[in-house]
Amino acid sequence: MEGIVRSVVLTKGVPDFSEGAVSFNEEGHLERGKTPTVMNPNDEFALQAALQTKVRHGGHVSGMSMGPPGYASVLEEAMESVYTDDSYLLSDRELAASDTWATAITLCSALEKYQEEVADVDLVFAGFKTADGETGQTGPQTCWGLDWPIVTHVLALDIDPDEGILRAKRLVEGDVDEIETVEAPLPCVVIADPEFEPTYRKATHRLTHKQLRGETRERAADHEEYLTTWDHQDLNLDPDYIGLDGSPTIVSAVDPIPKAPSEREATMVDPSDEDGMEKIFDEMHAFAGGD
Amino acid sequence: MSRGFGSATGGTDGYEHYDAVVVGCGPGGAAAAARLADHGVETLVLERGVEAGSKNVSGGLLYAEESAPYTLDDFFPDFRTEAAERPVTDYHIHNLSGNRVKTYDLTDLHEHDTDWCDAVLRRPMDSWLERRVHEKTSETGGGVLTGVRVNGLLRENGEIVGVTCDELDPIKADLIVAADGVNSELARDAGLMDWEEPDEWFQGVKAVVEMDSETIADRFDIEEDEGVAHLFSGDLFQDVRGGGFLYTNEDSLSIGTVFHLDSLVEEQAEPHELLDALLTHPLLAQWFRGEYDEREYAAKLVPDSKKVAHREPYRDRLVLVGDAAGQMQAQGPIIKGMNHAVTAGALAADAFVVTRGNADPEAAGRRYTTMLEKSGTMDKLRPRRYDISRRVGERDVVTNAVERVLDSRIGSVAVGNPIAERALKRAYNSPFLVSMLSDTRTGYVSLPALIGEEHGRTVHWENEIEPPTLAERIGDLTYDTDVGNPHIRLRDESYEASGAAVAACPVSAEDFGGGCYRSETVETNGSEERLVSLDTQPCVECGTCAIVADTEWEHPRGGKGVEYREG
Incomplete structure (x- = not known):
């Protein structure tokens, strides 16, 4: 390795579940067409981890996503917010309706193609889980396909490019949360925890960060120039093993969770209504402390 | 961990x-x-x-x-x-006595040794x-x-x-x-x-006031590439030593007041009220014409280089x-x-x-x-002549003598005669003489007020603008508060030690609960004690309280605290 680090960040577009943006039909099902797509919120931490690595050690970060052509906007967002160098979108009809397994197979093929045609990869970053599926499986399954080590729930990390080692602090949840420090050889898959916080305590790092921001502004304005789209033929994938056909997961039914009935009642009383106010005091008296 | x-x-x-x-x-x-x-x-x-x-x-x-x-x-x-x-192409000082105003053109002083000067x-x-x-x-x-x-x-x-x-x-x-x-x-x-002596500092407060470029050109009678500076002194600030200014920007005005910090403390004056005294003076009606839209209220401490450089x-x-x-x-x-x-x-x-x-x-x-x-x-x-006069203590003697004369009938006659008027204008424009104007009441209040009284014309304009209240001014400022991590701590909360900050702090006032410093009377064991409390949220980081109160004073962390948009 030449002291610079090559990273690929896996990211996904998800429905914007924020208040006002999300749209449900009468049965309570998500109306995908009416709800805008945004970057999966947890991917932000993966991207921040990749950016921190690039700022500290130099190198190159590619964003990668599988989804419809519209997901290019998610990759563009990644370029704007965390300065990825280029974007790879895995997209065609055969890939539609993939579950985590079919997605992982597709991502593995894309990463292998990337290594053959673009560059050797040192680190693959992925978010903790997606806001729509919430399974947290795609990252580990992709890793299994690559046959690389994986470090999950990463809170902080540093790379020793000369030794080819990653050191990470990871959260171990239990009765008492613990933070353990681990080492792993590169290449490696890193799943960033939502509590991951990039740290830039060196002036040189902050200056690099600022320089990247300036450079990226120009690049993001011209995102299509930096976008590569691969379909299932480019990835040499058999349609039987990808997309809906390659997805063993069967969603049998989606049941809306009924809203709990409200137990509260409100009665409006005019403060000048003496009898009404008197009644309130009588009712509240039982709850008052003291005698 | x-x-x-x-x-x-x-x-x-x-x-x-x-x-x-x-x-x-x-x-x-x-x-x-x-x-x-x-x-x-x-x-x-x-x-x-x-x-x-x-x-x-x-x-x-x-x-x-x-x-x-x-x-x-x-x-x-x-x-x-x-x-x-804008560059300053016109420079005036107004000597005010009530509604009477005597204006001198200060352009000569302004241009002395000046290559250029921009607002x-x-x-x-x-x-x-x-x-x-x-x-x-x-x-x-x-x-x-x-x-x-x-x-x-x-x-x-x-x-x-x-x-x-x-x-x-x-x-x-x-x-x-x-x-x-x-x-x-x-x-x-x-x-x-160090931050010890109030008499080594000035405190300034300023309002940036909205006024579009065409209106400025019209009301100040200037072209696009011209600008004016006006100074104000006299009796409009009670007895507090200091003065006011007005400068034209591209599409706003900077209007402010600067006072000796020791004088502010001595008079227990409220800086924002002194600024309002200038803003609402009839002389300014000609420029406001009843319209007043304040973009930003700001404050700053100014070291007096004569003493602390x-x-x-x-x-x-x-x-x-x-x-x-x-x-x-x-x-x-x-x-x-x-x-x-x-x-x-x-x-x-x-x-x-x-x-x-x-x-x-x-x-x-x-x-x-x-x-x-x-x-x-x-x-x-640090002009050598200032150091010398300070060392021999002459200044106070001279000042007291001048002050007594000015207060007398003879003073009015002396300052009031036509020859004196010409001489006074010349004196104001002399870099040497103005640097010798002492830091006392004479230069800031007595003499200008007397000039205004004796030579001034009465201004009959009505200035009906209403400047924002202190609460509104604080409300309009942008803050990123470092919650739970105040950058100033009161070391001594007694009124004797820190009470001066209640009035002198530009974002505090007596009987105002929304400022940094508040005074309160606490009863303990039958006796009453006057204490000072501090909330750093509205702080504009001027440093006044570091000098007039007993504090541990630091700046907020990077990016935290007040954020000026005009400055």
Whole structure:
């Protein structure tokens, strides 16, 4: 390795579940067409981890996503917010309706193609889980396909490019949360925890960060120039093993969770209504402390 | 448990190292950094605001003196067209006595030794400078970082070798330029400046008032590339020693008041009320015509260079420039600060370059001191004649005598005769005489009021504008509060020790619950005690309370606290 680090960040577009943006039909099902797509919120931490690595050690970060052509906007967002160098979108009809397994197979093929045609990869970053599926499986399954080590729930990390080692602090949840420090050889898959916080305590790092921001502004304005789209033929994938056909997961039914009935009642009383106010005091008296 | 990893870069001792670290990106820091970069020096600039200028306030006039070795446009040639407001082409002082006003044209004084003079607003000006400085310093391996607060000096074996920061690991440097303003934490850490005596400081408050460019041209009778400066003195500020100003910007006015801090404390005057006294004076009705839209209320402490400009502003590898070194000259009614900061910053850079390689860590500081003297800068900041008159104590004797005469019938006759009027106008325009105007009531109140009374005409305009209340002014400011981490702590909450802050703090007032300082009476064991409480949320970081109250005073962390949009 030449002291610079090559990273690929896996990211996904998800429905914007924020208040006002999300749209449900009468049965309570998500109306995908009416709800805008945004970057999966947890991917932000993966991207921040990749950016921190690039700022500290130099190198190159590619964003990668599988989804419809519209997901290019998610990759563009990644370029704007965390300065990825280029974007790879895995997209065609055969890939539609993939579950985590079919997605992982597709991502593995894309990463292998990337290594053959673009560059050797040192680190693959992925978010903790997606806001729509919430399974947290795609990252580990992709890793299994690559046959690389994986470090999950990463809170902080540093790379020793000369030794080819990653050191990470990871959260171990239990009765008492613990933070353990681990080492792993590169290449490696890193799943960033939502509590991951990039740290830039060196002036040189902050200056690099600022320089990247300036450079990226120009690049993001011209995102299509930096976008590569691969379909299932480019990835040499058999349609039987990808997309809906390659997805063993069967969603049998989606049941809306009924809203709990409200137990509260409100009665409006005019403060000048003496009898009404008197009644309130009588009712509240039982709850008052003291005698 | 620490969650981060340190990563070792830089020197063998684990510290990052830059040839020069400049703290603060106002005009002094910008000039120092630009000059260092011009010399090829690797320079890191650390600025605590989210953007340079977001923490900075000035009355608003930037001078370029003919006699100065450096002016800002030497380093930033398109500064005046890109970052300044209007040049001052007319300069007047108004002597006020009630509704009577006598106006003198001060243009001669203003133009003395002046190459150019522009009104400026600090946020647009300093943020422009920051971008240029970043470009220049990037070329020599450095750059500007914002949102980083330098909180002290890094020492090794008692010697200053670098800086410590809230946001970054300590950094070593061969030269440290403290251009961190009037509340310089580095100057205090080095033991070079203290914050003890109110009579060494002025406090200014300012309102930036909306007025579009066409209206300004119309109401001040000026062209697009012209601007005016008006000064106000006399009895409109009660007996508080100080005065007011009005400058025209591109599409706003800067209107403010500046007072001796000891006088503010003595009179228990409320700075915002004194500003309102100026804003609502009938004389200003001609410009407002009933319309008043305040964009921003701001405050700043101003060092009186005659008393505090440091004669040897260095220690080890640290040099002080600008306000941090007390380099703010009050030349009678004209206050010059930014220009001296620019000169000092550039001289410090030159001093570093010519002494580079010298093993003595204080070589640059000593050379800088010599350069301040040889360039005449120090004599402007600390006029020898002022020192002499102060030493022999003549000033007070003379002042008292003059004051008694002015109060008498003879005084009115003397000042009031036509020959005196011509002489007075000449006197006001003499740089020598105005610098001798003492810091007492005479120069600020008695004489101007008497001039207004004897020679003035009565202004019959009605000024009906209503300036915002203090609560509204605070409400309009932008803050990023560092919740749970107040940057000021009251060491002594008794009214005797800290009560002066309640009135003197520009965002506090007696009987106002929304300010920083509040006074309250607490009953304990039957006896009453008057105490002071502090809430730093509305703080505008001027530093007044550090002097008039008993506090532990620091700046908020990088990017936190007040953020000025105009400045």
